[in-house]
Amino acid sequence: xxxxxxxxxxxxxxAPGRSLRRAAAGLLLALLxxxxxxxxxxxxxxxxxxxxxxxxxxxxxxxxxxxxxxAPLVMALHGCRQTHDxxxxxxxxxxxxxxxxxxxxxxFITSYDGWRNPNCWGFWMAGHRHQGRGxxxxxxxxxxxxxxxxxxxxxxxxxxxxxxxxxxxxxxAITHNEYWAAAASVAGLGYGEDAAAVSLSGRCPGxxxxxxxxxxxxxxxxxxxxxxxxxxxxxxxxxxxxVVQPAGRILRDAHLTAFGADxxxxxxxVAPCAPxxxxxxxxxxxxxxxxxxAAGGRSLVExxxxxxxxxxxxxxxxxxxxxxxxxxxxADGAYALRAGPVHPEIVWDFFVRHPRTxxxxxxxxxxxxxxxxxxxxxxxxxxxxxxxxxWDAAGEALAVSADCGALDTARPGSHACSYRAxxxxxxxxxx
Numbered sequence: 001x002x003x004x005x006x007x008x009x010x011x012x013x014x015a016p017g018r019s020l021r022r023a024a025a026g027l028l029l030a031l032l033x034x035x036x037x038x039x040x041x042x043x044x045x046x047x048x049x050x051x052x053x054x055x056x057x058x059x060x061x062x063x064x065x066x067x068x069x070x071a072p073l074v075m076a077l078h079g080c081r082q083t084h085d086x087x088x089x090x091x092x093x094x095x096x097x098x099x100x101x102x103x104x105x106x107x108f109i110t111s112y113d114g115w116r117n118p119n120c121w122g123f124w125m126a127g128h129r130h131q132g133r134g135x136x137x138x139x140x141x142x143x144x145x146x147x148x149x150x151x152x153x154x155x156x157x158x159x160x161x162x163x164x165x166x167x168x169x170x171x172x173a174i175t176h177n178e179y180w181a182a183a184a185s186v187a188g189l190g191y192g193e194d195a196a197a198v199s200l201s202g203r204c205p206g207x208x209x210x211x212x213x214x215x216x217x218x219x220x221x222x223x224x225x226x227x228x229x230x231x232x233x234x235x236x237x238x239x240x241x242x243v244v245q246p247a248g249r250i251l252r253d254a255h256l257t258a259f260g261a262d263x264x265x266x267x268x269x270v271a272p273c274a275p276x277x278x279x280x281x282x283x284x285x286x287x288x289x290x291x292x293x294a295a296g297g298r299s300l301v302e303x304x305x306x307x308x309x310x311x312x313x314x315x316x317x318x319x320x321x322x323x324x325x326x327x328x329x330x331a332d333g334a335y336a337l338r339a340g341p342v343h344p345e346i347v348w349d350f351f352v353r354h355p356r357t358x359x360x361x362x363x364x365x366x367x368x369x370x371x372x373x374x375x376x377x378x379x380x381x382x383x384x385x386x387x388x389x390x391w392d393a394a395g396e397a398l399a400v401s402a403d404c405g406a407l408d409t410a411r412p413g414s415h416a417c418s419y420r421a422x423x424x425x426x427x428x429x430x431x
Contacts (some may be wrong), residue, residue, distance in 0.1 A: 039065035041088070046142050053127045053134030055111055059142050060084050062104040063150070064097050070366045070391055072102040072156035074351070075143060077165030079187075079324075079335055080120040081316075084108040090333035092326035096344035100352070102158075103150055107142055109135070123167035124195045130223065131175040135168060140176045151368040151391060155355040160184035160233075160347055162324045162335065163243065167193065170232070170251065178226040181356035184233040184347045187243045187322055190251040192219030199244055204310060204320060206241035213263070216254035229259040231354040232301050233347060237282075237308040241320040248305060252289065255301050261290035269295060273304055273346060277327040278339030282306040286346070298354055304346055312337050365392045365423045367400065367430075379412050390421030390429060398423060 042061040048054050074097070078087050084106035088094060097104040109119050116122065121135055128134035143157065157180050161169040166188020173183035174191050189197050192211065199206025211219075232255045236248030253263035268291040273284035284306035291299035310321040313332040317323065323335045327342030367390040377383060383404075390398040404417040422428045 039063065044145070046138060046145060049138065049141060051133050051137060053113070054138055057107055057110045057138050057142060058084070059105060059107040060088060061146055061150075062088065062094050062097055062106070064101055064103075067101060067103070067151075070151040070153040072100075072158065072351070073105060073143060073146060073152045074102045074348075075105040075107065075139065075157075075159045077107060077121060077139075077159070077161030077168050078109075078119065079161070079163030079165050080117045082119060082162075082165075082334055086334050086336065090326055090331040090336035091324050092328070092330035092342070092344045095329035096348055100348050102156075102348075103146065103152065105142065105146055107139060121161075121164040121168035123164055123171050123189065124193060124197070128168075129171045129175065129192065131225070136172045136175040139168070139172050140179060143179070148369050151366055151389065153355075154366060155181060155357075156351070157181050157356070158183070158351045160186065161188065162186045163188065163322060166235075166243075173230050173232065174220050174223050177224055177228055177230050180230060182231040182233070182351055182354040184235065184350060185251060186235040186324055186343060187237065187240055188234075188251065189243060189247050190216040190254050191223070192216055197243075197247065199242055202318075204241035206244045206320070208244050208247070210247060210250055213250055213253045213257060216250060217257035220254065220258040224258070228356070228358055229300055231299060231350070233304070233350040234301065235304040235343065235346070236306075237321045237323075238305055239307055239310060239321040241310065242318070242322040245305075248303060252301050252303050256290055259290075259300055261300055263289070265290075267291075267303075268293070268299070271295075273306065273341040275327070275342045275345050276340065277325075277342050280340065282308045282340055284341045296353060298357075302350055304341060306341055308337075308340055365390055365398055365421050365427060365429045367391075367419055367421050369419065377409055380410050383407060383409050385417065388419040388421075390419075392423040 040063055044059055046057045048056045076087050076093055078084055087106045093104055114125055122128035159169045159172050159180050166185035169183045170185050170188055170191050173180050196209040199208045234248045234251050236245055238245050256263045267287035267289050270285050270287045273281055273286045287303045288299040289301040308321055311319045312323055314334055316334040323337045325337050325340040325343045330338045332338055367388055369388045385402055388400045390400045392398055398421040400419050400421045402417055402419050407415050420430045
């Protein structure tokens with residue numbers, strides 16, 4: 001476990017030659033400077049925030065080559081005993097980002113409080129499952145930092161994760177239901193579950209104490225502050241001995257219940273999972289619940305349940321059937337398997353069918369600040385505004401106006417510029 005580091009503002013205050021920081025008003029900003037290069041990986045840090053449970057977090061951003069205009073954002077959360085580097089190396093998501101043209105964000109828990117297995121997200125802890133505090137708030141701030149640096153389509157912000165990362169993806173989707181377009185949980189758990197929901201016996205089959213559907217749904221309703229029926233994909237190995245079935249079924253039914261659908265109605269459609277790498281689909285079935293009649297339409301919940309192997313090639317794995325399946329471009333790594341139903345493609349198919357549909361997110365213009373953000377200058381150095389770019393909902397460029405106020409580089413501390421763009425319909429975006 002690493003101790004939390006002092007924020008850049010704190011370090012600057014302690015050191016001689018204080019720097020001037022330019023912030024976009026109303027947004028949280030990236031820690032590390034430097035304009036992103038196409039086809040590259042950025043390593044960034046979110047400074048510890050002033051709300052309860054906020055901590056410094058490292059995160060990595062993969063930018064496919066040749067992106068033009070606002071792109072989807074996909075945030076991927078590692079599981080216990082993993083890091084963001086495992087996600088980037090083993091899950092096949094970088095290749096998926098190249099194919100499907102999305103920006104991939106991989107946070108690292110970095111440090112944490114309380115008793116946990118190494119690098120677990122604290123989905124079961126009261127300090128980390130409510131809006132405005134802890135890990136879900138840090139993840140939201142990381143996403144907003146990425147938006148401050150790059151053009152992101154607000155109708156296509158997605159979050160996914162494995163194991164504790166899958167459970168935290170559910171928490172993030174409920175705590176910030178107003179922000180995310182859709183979520184995917186792989187071997188995850190329902191909102192509000194306790195640590196006892198994970199089987200830690202080290203034996204197969206595993207056992208766990210899971211909350212009933214009614215309690216999970218009630219906890220969700222108590223946290224939700226937006227009526228948007230956020231779509232959820234639930235992926236679960238029926239043979240998993242760490243997160244045991246019926247965890248996936250409880251998550252499915254609670255999500256349906258919380259948003260007013262009847263889980264007793266059953267699926268609208270059930271089909272074999274596709275694509276599959278390596279020839280064996282492990283009897284995988286892809287079901288759509290509270291869905292539009294057309295197979296390619298929207299659903300409130302979709303499930304991918306399969307009977308996968310327990311043993312994997314990696315010596316770092318525990319051979320409990322608890323893993324991500326990366327397909328041809330994945331790897332047999334820590335809690336990762338190549339062969340089987342290809343998670344990156346199945347998840348992306350779900351995401352691409354489920355952009356956010358509320359008019360505010362879908363129609364409003366988007367704005368990205370150019371250049372380094374935050375911009376650090378030595379005291380007294382001249383300031384040159386790096387500017388910003390903006391697009392309307394159709395991707396057409398918009399004029400941007402800037403207000404840097406009475407910015408005085410002779411005065412140390414934090415300063416702000418704000419940027420504004422207005423589309424043809426009079427909808428404004430201000431950063």
